[in-house]
Amino acid sequence: MAELKRGPFWITNTLTRKKEEFKPLRPPHVGLYVCGPTVYSDVHLGNVRSFLTFDVLYRWLTHLGYKVRYVRNITDVGHLVDDIDAGEDKIAKRARLEQLEPMEIVQKYTNGFHDVMRLFNLQAPSIEPTATGHLIEQIEMVKRIMANGYGYEANGSVYFDVPKFAAAHPYGELSGRKIEDQLANTRDTEGMEDKRSPLDFAIWKKAEPMHLMKWPSPWGEGFPGWHLECSAMSTKYLGQTFDIHGGGMDLKFPHHECEIAQSIAADGTSPVRYWMHGNMLTVNGRKMAKSEGNGFTPEELLTGNHKLLEKGYSAMTVRFFMLQCHYASTLDFSNAALQAAEKGLERLMAAMATLERLQGVTPEPSSGADVPGLATRCHAAMNDDLNTPVMIAELFEGVRMINSANDGKLALGQADVDALKELFRNMVFLVLGLKVESVAKDDGALDGLVQEFIRMRAEAKARKDFAASDRVRDQLARLGIVLKDTKEGTTWERA
């Protein structure tokens, strides 16, 4: 727990809209719950940003020395069948065996989700529970809500009685909504004939005969309501009250508001001490969303095969791009911004490679560089509500030190070099979760080939045949291979 002495960690609690010092309920343990994906389609970059935010949170808490139980669910029940059927022949009743089995869809997109998480180097959660795996817990929760008088059955479904709840408890705190305003603004009356109030929401839904995913319950065959799974599973694995709940801004209402209400109605306690919400990734100022048609998948991103993309970008470029913006701000996607991030990341990683080769010129710390101060500022930035852009800005100060030392223009002591190595390994790899993406190592034959050309060019240069040496360099450049002469010799990379 030595790391816990590194100053207090402040996070913006979206419940209070204030920056608060984070104090876990039962240190050194921390309970973290993040709303996971609904696995009925491919995740897009906007989704990735949200999970990235909480990946960094998880990494930082761990770095601080906390023992984090990180729970991120998979939503695999709800309205899957309806979505799948959308756009299909609505008249013909398809035989059951001709349809995709819902769990087939779930498995497919769960696999895809995991692939994307790995691609962007996101750590796996401690527990990844599924809604279908926790039906009993959800049914039990519905029972508790009903026993306390905040749920009512209607036509095989069970609804949460929002007006009754709101009369006895604060409701709408998280999203800043007043129940009167809500009532005044209601417009859609479709499908609410069973509800006593338009504000009520289903906690158990009766399944139509054609519905494939349904389970027996005290109220007949059905499936759990949209918001219930998170409440049931967070309660099960983290307790009735736990430390941090994260998710995208767009989940604040109604999803998270409903979670709070459900937990209070069922167990009498407000479930979450710190709410954290990540902001949206936008494209031309508009939220990236499937309905906007402006989303693209990680695969399209890597290949550049999308009308919004001028070229492909690596997963780490995108990760770095996102981390250069604070999680609570909207981030606008653009090719120019991604290219800037690509260059910046390249420089950062090059400096890290240089750092590994660096030797101190004296045993003592040098006077020319304040490495301990740099480390302190990096910590302070992260402790200040996960301010990754400021932390990265500090790291570039370190990059300057490293390059200057490598150029012999700054005399770093061995203690400073060692401290820089530790700082960069910790911050870049462990906290920011960046990793080396080497093309050369992926393809030994290509690297061998280029190395041979590098040797030929060196020989030509040695005999002052610059026409020949430049021809090698230019030809390789034409093929997208860029040579870089450094003090340690020539390296190459793709353009």
Added chain:
RNA sequence: GGUCGCGUGGCCGGGUGGCUAGGCACAGCUCUGCAAAAGCUGCUACUGCGGUUCGAAUCCGCACGCGACCUCCA
């Protein structure tokens, strides 16, 4: 319509009243056979109009512009 938020230099973006954010781009210099890489230096902004203050990008008000949520959405 209701609620909340945003508007920063060529671009992206941080910024918790005073002190250089940072990255990319651009320009000059050093290094280099030339170039690239690397280093150094320069580029000093905060939508508009009022107000509070010794002092505001930062607080308050108004205006304009933009967005998110209010329905599944990270």
